[in-house]
Amino acid sequence: MLSIVMQIVQVLLGAALILAFVRLSRGPSLQDRIVAMDLIAVLTVGMIVAATAGTGQRGLLDAAILITLVGFLGTVAYAWYVQREGQR
Amino acid sequence: MIVLLLQWVTALLLLLGAVLCLLAAVGVLRFPDTFLRMQASAKASTLGLACLLAGTALQFPEVSMIMRLGSIAAFIMLTAPLSAHVIARVSLHRGTPLWEGTVLNEYEPTQCAPEDEPTSSSVHTARPASPNTTASASGALEPSQTS
Numbered sequence: 170m171l172s173i174v175m176q177i178v179q180v181l182l183g184a185a186l187i188l189a190f191v192r193l194s195r196g197p198s199l200q201d202r203i204v205a206m207d208l209i210a211v212l213t214v215g216m217i218v219a220a221t222a223g224t225g226q227r228g229l230l231d232a233a234i235l236i237t238l239v240g241f242l243g244t245v246a247y248a249w250y251v252q253r254e255g256q257r
Numbered sequence: 258m259i260v261l262l263l264q265w266v267t268a269l270l271l272l273l274g275a276v277l278c279l280l281a282a283v284g285v286l287r288f289p290d291t292f293l294r295m296q297a298s299a300k301a302s303t304l305g306l307a308c309l310l311a312g313t314a315l316q317f318p319e320v321s322m323i324m325r326l327g328s329i330a331a332f333i334m335l336t337a338p339l340s341a342h343v344i345a346r347v348s349l350h351r352g353t354p355l356w357e358g359t360v361l362n363e364y365e366p367t368q369c370a371p372e373d374e375p376t377s378s379s380v381h382t383a384r385p386a387s388p389n390t391t392a393s394a395s396g397a398l399e400p401s402q403t404s
Binding site (some may be wrong): 170171174175177178181182184185186188189191192198200201203204205207208211212214215218219221222225227230231233234237238241244245248251252 | 267
């Protein structure tokens with residue numbers, strides 16, 4: 170039962186990633202692309218956590234922690250550069 | 258018995274988290290405004306990821322797993338509002354066009370200033386231009402700009 174649920178969860182998260190990528194490629198402004206990148210980082214963490222629950226590989230969670238940190242720093246860095254470009 | 262119940266709760270939490278993440282992505286794709294997209298991404302994805310982490314923590318009740326999952330949850334819950342705030346500030350400074358159905362833009366001093374109050378205080382306490390469709394703490398300002 171649980172394996173079927175894991176597959177459904179992965180499919181749902183993959184569909185969410187595709188929708189976020191559509192917004193990333195189509196976003197009218199740079200801020201929309203930053204929002205999409207932030208969401209993509211969170212969804213990747215969610216996929217890794219779901220894969221951990223499905224397979225029992227405990228080492229995958231370290232990658233999830235790393236992606237969480239790098240995703241937040243990336244969002245802040247993108248926002249900083251966009252704001253600096255707007256002030257110039 | 259308990260194991261079976263825990264499995265059901267785990268499956269339910271994982272499905273709920275995945276559906277909430279999908280709803281966040283749908284909101285980011287479908288909402289008409291940068292600010293609306295930002296709040297959809299920040300809130301729904303945080304709750305969805307929290308549900309996924311709780312389901313995984315129920316499946317592996319060990320100290321090392323729960324510490325890692327808890328640290329991920331704490332970090333996401335700390336940084337998601339922060340990144341949303343940063344994005345909102347940047348798009349406010351760059352003058353992103355708002356949705357035409359926006360009810361209240363408190364950042365514009367000409368739009369939200371009531372007649373009996375100087376505009377300086379309302380400008381200094383202005384939040385990012387969040388479209389308030391429902392009643393909120395700023396409900397007292399709403400009737401002044403409906404014309």
